[in-house]
Amino acid sequence: MNAKHDELSREQVERAGLPAPGEEPHFLPHPVMDRLLEAVIVLGGELWIERDRRRALESLLRSKGLVAPEEIETHAEADSEARKQELTTLVTRLLDPLRAMRAGSAF
């Protein structure tokens, strides 16, 4: 009942509709829109990661009587390299999706 094909040509047939490896399709009218939407999704993820951690931390500090919420408002962290690096990483991860724009996608 099933026609016999050799495996290679069969795979080629079955792969025909798929994007080539490494090639990112766009669904919205312009690839930039796809990239921006992805950036928003990334941003939301980063935001939740932070909120979740901050909630855990503040609740621990409060329950152990270590830090009152008002103290957090007025605290100035010493300028540290690590802090700057974290910000650079955040911006890179957030804006990385824009790199997938290629020459062919000019307005």
Next chain:
Amino acid sequence: MEQRNPGKHPQPPRREDASHMEYMTEVRNFAVRSWFPEIAGEVGEIAAQAGMPPVMDARQYGQLAPEIDRSPAVAGWKRVMRSQQQLAWRKLQDSYAADREFWEGRLTEAEERNPGRLHYDPAFKVPRSACEDIHLQPGGYCGDNLAGYVFYHGTRVFYQGDNDQDEIHGSCVDAMRLPADGQVRRILDIGCSIGQCATALKERHPQAEVWGLDVALPMLRYAHMRATDMGVDVHFQQGLAESMEQPDDSFDAVLAYILFHEVPEHTFEPIVRDIFRVLRPGGALTVIDTPNANAFPAANWMWKLFDAQYNCEPYSQAFGAFDFAALLGEAGFEDIRKETTNTFLLNTLATKPR
């Protein structure tokens, strides 16, 4: 710290990964449960205005597709679905890879602690067709030693929190057909991935010897570690469903849960014939998979084709369009029954004549 449900598996490496997966689960939940019904309404209207029936075949949908794809909602939905998958896999994979030696060591340690339960030949050749990045998981099932870890956490997003205690796998096991004579000594789970049905089978049939078979060693190694940690005694074997090493007439029951829509069409027949061979007379087969049907509402076609093309399910369309029950009949099975489930999946049950 508030307790997150660890399910039957450990947490991902860092709190950050758990938070990210939780976020991605919400993104998918939004896209699938809240946004998709609205999109389905819009797509249905486009179809009605074009004079199409509510349920249509692939050719009819093909005529509509260009207009449907021009809808900004459809385009945005596809972007969110694809990016959600890609971003979830990428972060998980990066996190595990950052401590690769440790995670690989845990797999090896389980193999030393519980020997004789993971069976593979280092010379085994994985066919190219099993190397696709199914569901966009980078490297697919076979390409990364840590794929089992990544797969587990990634599929938790897919199951949207409904499977943290293997509830879905448990219900597959409950839905299985068993031999009429009640004799269940050996059970085989084909395409077992990380062994969630296999362990559920052993828990349900403690007297039986349970085997899980899969082409992907990374999945099997994770399955073995997980079963070992759970204290559930299951055998895992690397092999191809179309040419198994298991002897003739050696199993009382066989399960294949969402395997067939992920294998190439030219393997359907050899797989079914090999299952028939390893089942003993009177043995029972249960296949749980996407429905074999040719007509769907336009919105379902949109999603199905999106999955096939953009969620890397290259073989799924062929299985959908295939008369699987007829193939079971041709291979010699009898008492072939299709049962709908309370999910989108279909159960197909068959028995090898006595």
